[in-house]
Amino acid sequence: MKNNKKGFTLIELLVVIAIIGLLSTLAVVSLNSARQKARDARRMSDLKQISTAMELYYSQHDAYPATGVCNAAGVIAVAVNGTICPSGNAITDGTDVFLNSIPDAPGGTGAQALYLYGGTSLASTYCLSVQMEVPNTDYFVCSNGSCFIAAGGCPAT
Numbered sequence: 001m002k003n004n005k006k007g008f009t010l011i012e013l014l015v016v017i018a019i020i021g022l023l024s025t026l027a028v029v030s031l032n033s034a035r036q037k038a039r040d041a042r043r044m045s046d047l048k049q050i051s052t053a054m055e056l057y058y059s060q061h062d063a064y065p066a067t068g069v070c071n072a073a074g075v076i077a078v079a080v081n082g083t084i085c086p087s088g089n090a091i092t093d094g095t096d097v098f099l100n101s102i103p104d105a106p107g108g109t110g111a112q113a114l115y116l117y118g119g120t121s122l123a124s125t126y127c128l129s130v131q132m133e134v135p136n137t138d139y140f141v142c143s144n145g146s147c148f149i150a151a152g153g154c155p156a157t
Contacts, residue, residue: 036133039106046103051141053099
């Protein structure tokens with residue numbers, strides 16, 4: 001008698017399911033890494049945008065915004081504790097708007113969710129920084145136009 005049964009055995013189906021599971025796990029892990037890199041790229045772009053607004057402010061006032069208190073008008077959009085005021089505030093001198101709305105830091109927790117600002121008492125220099133997710137170091141944009149990744153805090157300018 002001839003055996004003409006067509007189909008897959010249980011072993012073959014389990015092997016295929018295991019391979020699909022392994023491939024989907026690898027895809028999810030690489031996608032998570034891509035998301036972290038995308039948030040870091042956004043952080044870098046946001047700091048460059050804020051830096052451009054600071055330079056426009058400097059071109060009109062011969063000084064960068066000094067650290068002060070966030071207020072409803074957002075006249076000085078830098079808080080006393082060094083964090084940049086929340087989104088919705090603007091970098092403005094009350095007449096001209098240099099940055100309409102300060103962007104929110106994307107995702108992350110703790111220092112990764114904060115854009116930091118350090119300036120001198122004479123408002124002659126500044127340093128913006130944020131902690132990156134990959135490779136978990138800090139990214140800086142400074143008044144001398146340099147942008148770099150380093151560990152530690154804002155460098156002396």
